[in-house]
Amino acid sequence: xxxxxxxxxxxxxxxxxxxxxxxxxxxxxxxxxxxxxxxxxxxxxxxxxxxxxxxxxxxxxxxxxxxxxxxxxxxxxxxxxxxxxxxxxxxxxxxxxxxxxxxxxxxxxxxxxxxxxxxxxxxxxxxxxxxxxxxxxxxxxxxxxxxxxxxxxxxxxxxxxxxxxxxxxxxxxxxxxxxxxxxxxxxxxxxxxxxxxxxxxxxxxxxxxxxxxxxxxxxxx
Numbered sequence: 003x004x005x006x007x008x009x010x011x012x013x014x015x016x017x018x019x020x021x022x023x024x025x026x027x028x029x030x031x032x033x034x035x036x037x038x039x040x041x042x043x044x045x046x047x048x049x050x051x052x053x054x055x056x057x058x059x060x061x062x063x064x065x066x067x068x069x070x071x072x073x074x075x076x077x078x079x080x081x082x083x084x085x086x087x088x089x090x091x092x093x094x095x096x097x098x099x100x101x102x103x104x105x106x107x108x109x110x111x112x113x114x115x116x117x118x119x120x121x122x123x124x125x126x127x128x129x130x131x132x133x134x135x136x137x138x139x140x141x142x143x144x145x146x147x148x149x150x151x152x153x154x155x156x157x158x159x160x161x162x163x164x165x166x167x168x169x170x171x172x173x174x175x176x177x178x179x180x181x182x183x184x185x186x187x188x189x190x191x192x193x194x195x196x197x198x199x200x201x202x203x204x205x206x207x208x209x210x211x212x213x214x215x216x217x218x219x220x221x222x223x
């Protein structure tokens with residue numbers, strides 16, 4: 003899977019916990035790491051973090067390891083072949099869990115196994131993603147995702163059922179004249195006031211907006 007805008011946005015937007023319950027040594031999990039893009043971005047932004055990127059696709063694991071090994075952040079990052087559903091919550095706890103999860107449904111399957119695993123909810127349904135995340139987060143930990151805008155209400159409901167509470171929401175559209183098509187959501191294990199903002203990626207001349215430029219300025223050349 004190629005590097006995409008969704009991953010760049012999430013890697014630039016996700017935050018580590020900033021409260022007294024957070025561990026002094028931040029443990030971060032990137033679920034479905036793919037090429038390792040988000041793990042690398044978080045390593046660049048948070049030098050004190052130890053980041054684990056997991057995936058079930060062999061080719062993705064190989065690519066992510068190669069990418070991480072060729073950066074100054076390789077000591078911070080561990081890439082592992084791991085099914086998220088099989089992680090033991092008694093021995094693995096994380097202060098931040100991030101995911102750019104698969105979200106296409108069965109009717110758009112391409113027939114290419116690796117691509118379909120990366121893109122379709124059949125490989126990691128939202129219910130399983132959220133339930134396992136709730137078990138693996140530390141007290142005061144955060145969970146950040148990017149999903150289709152139309153899935154936000156259902157996803158938030160699933161999180162509330164698992165005692166994960168919305169703290170930040172960023173509605174995303176390509177242009178002001180276009181409808182919102184993505185949303186980034188941040189959840190905490192503790193109830194906090196939630197903030198909602200909007201991000202438009204491009205102006206009418208297809209140039210990046212100042213807000214998009216500011217968010218991603220440390221990563222785009």
